[in-house]
Amino acid sequence: MSRRRFLLGTALAVGALALAGPAAAQSPRRGGTLTAIVQPEPVTLTSAINTAAPTGFISGNVFDGLVDYDLDLKPRPALAENWEIAPDALSITFRLRRGVKWHDGQPFTAADVKWTLENVWKTIHPRNQATFGRVRAVETPDNHTVVLRLSEPSLAILSSVNSNGAQILPKHLYEGTDILSNPYNNKPVGTGAFVFKEWSRGNHIVLERNPDYWDKDKPYLDRIVFRVIPDAAARAAALEKGEVQYAAFSPVPLKDAERLGKLPTLRVETRGYEWLSPWLFFDLNVDNPQLKDVRVRRAIAHAIDRQAIARIVWYGFGKPAISPVPSTLAAFHDESVPQYPFNPKRAEALLDEAGFTRGPDGVRFSLTHDFIPYGDDYKRTGEYLKQALKRVGIEVTIRSQDTASFTKRVYGDRDFDISSTWFAAFSDPQVGVTRAYWSGWIGKNTPWTNGSGYRNPEIDGLIAQAQGEADQAKRIALFKQFQQIVQRDLPSIPLIELRFFSLHAADLKDVVTRGDQIYGSLKNAWFDGPRADSKSTEAKNTEAKSN
Structure with a gap:
């Protein structure tokens, strides 16, 4: 069976199962x-404190969110039975489910939501500082009502209030403690x-x-x-x-x-x-003596064949990416961004222009690559990078480590040259994309944020403006401008949209x-x-x- 036929067959089988669902419904068996x-x-x-995929995979079974998202990504009730946005979009009211208990028997109340938003989401969460940045106050008129008062509209909030996007912690077990080291x-x-x-x-x-x-x-x-x-x-x-x-x-x-x-x-x-919209990319440490030159970053992009990565390295389970906003976010995605097609000759010319000529051994300079330690597919991506850059005169050493060491090296110590990782864009770029470019995250040792060290006041301003914009059409325009700039500066190189x-x-x-x-x-x-x-x-x- 060809790879293409397998993928098509998988899709058809999944579709058939979905179509057959209601007619073939069975009563669930317990045990x-x-x-x-x-x-x-x-x-x-x-x-709530670490957004890594393995944590989320387990944690979602222990914690509920205010909402779930159905297969069409529409919110549906969970801990919140219903919610409403005020006509001026400056408040969101959640009415909580009654009778819910924490696993230790204590009641779940609006106080837990308020405390977590104020002490976790807005302070240490790598995505939610942006998502909830416009929340100026949280009111709890009773134990089952939470009102978010906004300084400006924030349309992304309802895209990120499930158990992963905005996980609620038990106030009675966390208040007054060091949240990051709480047992x-x-x-x-x-x-x-x-x-x-x-x-x-x-x-x-x-x-x-x-x-x-x-x-x-x-x-x-x-x-x-x-x-x-x-x-x-x-x-x-x-x-x-x-x-x-x-x-x-x-x-x-x-x-x-x-x-x-x-x-x-x-x-x-x-x-x-569907909620993830994941993409794989290389982060280039812009404080590195070679990589701080945008011509070198563009040369590396031209040296990479993203079609080959998608087809050969990832066996067709992905497609080439041209922007950090994946095409699955169709309304926000901008196909007109600066692109860097596979062209080793152009890569060599840019490296020469930047003053990094080949030495007697054919090597211009050496870099170290740290790949996210999530399996062989990521290691093979690093091996592809080593081969691709060797062709244009850059020597690459591949370094492996466990997850804790990887995140500290990239997001804390910033002791790397090129790293590879994947992010989830989620259903709004404000939730999943901007964290990779906002300068406020640099060196904070918060995993899955700005690893490249990219600093651009114009981008920080666009991110802030998009957060508070109530008009979705204007938000889309801002995010398209955002894509144009970051793909021009290229602190990170989008590789493939993962499947x-x-x-x-x-x-x-x-x-x-x-x-x-x-x-x-x-x-x-x-x-x-x-x-x-x-x-x-x-x-x-x-x-x-x-x-």
């Missing part, structure tokens, strides 16, 4: 343990469908069913065990043998996806990532029910088969105690 893979191992389990970051207490049970470092993380969950009769699963399996071949084998029933974020080598997708016991799924996939057991049903599923709860998932008992483990334990 069973879902074994999933998380890779790499998270550095913490709370997305509950690694033994989280949430309001979600699953309760944190255990974290065996290097081995597994265990969540158990929340018996007091507000969404009646859910979750259906008794527990979820997230296994840490660093080796890609071992992950593929665990899925094939049925030892693992769910894995996300393209969990196996892309070359193995076609083979595993043919097995009757497994399904390839591409839904559930992630998940693998799950054929008998695992309703694993995707929302557009932000990958960072959401598996409360709707259930096993159709012997993995699910007629009575849940919880029910059996209750019977055993009564006997």
Whole structure:
């Protein structure tokens, strides 16, 4: 089967499943343990302080957000039963669900939302300082009402109030503590469908069913065990043998996806990532003596064949990117941005012009590349960069490390030349894109922000202006101007718009029910088969105690 036919077949299969959903609806069965893979191992389990993908994958099961997003990315009720924007767009009112409890039994109230917004979202969260920057006051007229008073309209807020975008922390466990070092970051207490049970470092993380969950009769699963399996071949084998029933974020080598997708016991799924709009890019450290010259940055861009990265390195699971605002954000995306087509001769000319001529050994200068340690696909991207730049006279050394070391090196110490990573743009550039360019993040050791060290007062001004603009057409124009400038200055090189996939057991049903599923709860998932008992483990334990 050709790669193209496989991708087409996957898409058709997913579409067929979606179409068949209502007609083939079955009653969910309760019980069973879902074994999933998380890779790499998270550095913490709370997305409110760390927005890394492995953290979000687990954390969304422990915490609920004010809303969820359906497959069309429309908000739907979660902890907030309803909400309204004032006619002048200067306030947003959320009416909270009653009777919700934190996992330690304390009531969830408006005070938790107010405290988290004021002390986490607006202060230490890498995306939300921009998203909630126009909130001038938070009012809580009663325990179940939260009113955000805005200095200017902020249309992006409702695009980012799910459990990942704006995770709410329990005030009674965090108030008065050092939030970043609070022990509950690694033994989280949430309001979600699953309760944190255990974290065996290097081995597994265990969540158990929340018996007091507000969404009646859910979750259906008794527990979820997230296994840490660093080796890609071992992950593929665990899925094939049925030892693992769910894995996300393209969990196996892309070359193995076609083979595993043919097995009757497994399904390839591409839904559930719609909220992300992810893109892969190189960050160029603009404080580096060579990379501070824009001609060198442009030369590197011309030396890279993005079609080859998409086709060969990523096996077609992505398409070339021309802007940090992906084409999936169609209204905001600008196709007219400065572009740097693959042209090694142009790259060499720019390097000569910048004064970096080849030495006797053919080398102009040397750089170090640090790739995000999320698997072999990212390492192969680094190996491609090494080959591409060697062709134009730049020697590249590839450096690998764990996630904590990578984020400290890039976003704290800034001890790197070129790094590769991916960001989620989400459904509005204000939420996911501007963090990569706003100068206020530089060197703050906040992962997934401005790694390049790019400083441009004009860009900072455009970001601030777009945050407070109430007219969406004007916001779009501002973001198109933003794209023109950053692609001219090129502190980062967009590579490809990623197309992630998940693998799950054929008998695992309703694993995707929302557009932000990958960072959401598996409360709707259930096993159709012997993995699910007629009575849940919880029910059996209750019977055993009564006997």
